[in-house]
Amino acid sequence: MEKNLIAITTLCSYYEIEFSFIDALHKTGLIQIVIVEHNQFIHYDQIGELEKMIRLYNELNVNIEGLDIIFNLLEKEKRLREELNALKNKLKLYENDNI
Amino acid sequence: MKFVDYYKILGVKKAATEKEIKAAYRKLARKFHPDLNPDNKEAEMKFKEINEANEVLSDPVNRKKYDKYGKNWQRGEEYENAQRQQQSHYQSTQQGFSGQEYSDFFESMFGGRRTSSQQGHHPIFKGQDYHSELHLDLKDVYTTHKRVLTVNNKNIRLTIPAGVENGQVIRIKGKGGAGFNGGPNGDLLIKFVINNRTEFKRDGNNLYVNVDLDLYTSLLGGEIMVDTFSGKVKLKIAPETQNGTKVKLKGKGFPIYKKEGEFGDLIITYNIKTPTILSKKEKELFKELQKIR
Structure with missing residues (x-):
């Protein structure tokens, strides 16, 4: 079994959350569940995002649909920031040329 | 030490009800929550202020004390010092996004501890992600090379692959803040700022x-x-x-x-x-x- 997988049962007790919450996130496509030998896991790489979802759910009362919208927008914002960075770098090609 | 007007921070009147305070806090928290404002230091600071204000005003005991001693916090401090001597065994362990750092004003009045309503709940969270900037010359990133970075007094050996872009961010797992209550460590995110002093x-x-x-x-x-x-x-x-x-x-x-x-x-x-x-x-x-x- 891949060592970077964490059992969902462990996560539920760790973060004090219901399995139904993880399941709802999975059904919405916000996290991926991996099944190994009838046990459910999530990949370590998703822990940071999962924690964000738990915080927004617990601290701001954001429901699953709200989380879906937020994470789509955050992803879009991230891509736009990367694009802005690439454009800024490209702009340097033309800077000082006309001095 | 400057007096902190928690009512002003939350934008509520002094006579505001618990419900109004809660609503004002939630509205501001939704706007400035760090998870919704990545890499935004201003929002992070604002969120800490809001949390602190909520910490005080949402708890009847703290609110009463704040209303009583608020502007004369030094008197409150004297009162609290006496109280604290009697309760010196008490130590808070709770951390997380909800108010892990407090203003000097808060520390002097409430000793940096959590409200009674939140004691006893110990969620486990991954540690804070650290953000750092590394300034390099274009010539430096033409070849893969090793560097030693010092982050929070810890030396971190880092291999910088050739071809790193200006503004690129790399994530080093587990090199951020320590996890809370046994949670995993946060990550270290390094943003490369590449200065070009060449003709190219x-x-x-x-x-x-x-x-x-x-x-x-x-x-x-x-x-x-x-x-x-x-x-x-x-x-x-x-x-x-x-x-x-x-x-x-x-x-x-x-x-x-x-x-x-x-x-x-x-x-x-x-x-x-x-x-x-x-x-x-x-x-x-x-x-x-x-x-x-």
């Missing part, structure tokens, strides 16, 4: 450079030596080369990130320099050429 301009993996060409070489052709990032190369100039002509030198550009041995291209633009301060003889010869055309 970079766009992704390609490099661009302008090369001056004298009039006679551009007209008659010849050979010139050109600087590239990896040394000099000899170039053949075709006769009747025009100003602004571009030449692509394949594989002489910048290393491709995490693709060992692969490089972008070097694009050279020729700037033809016409001679100045002509002698009498040169002028005559140019006039002769003009007549032929």
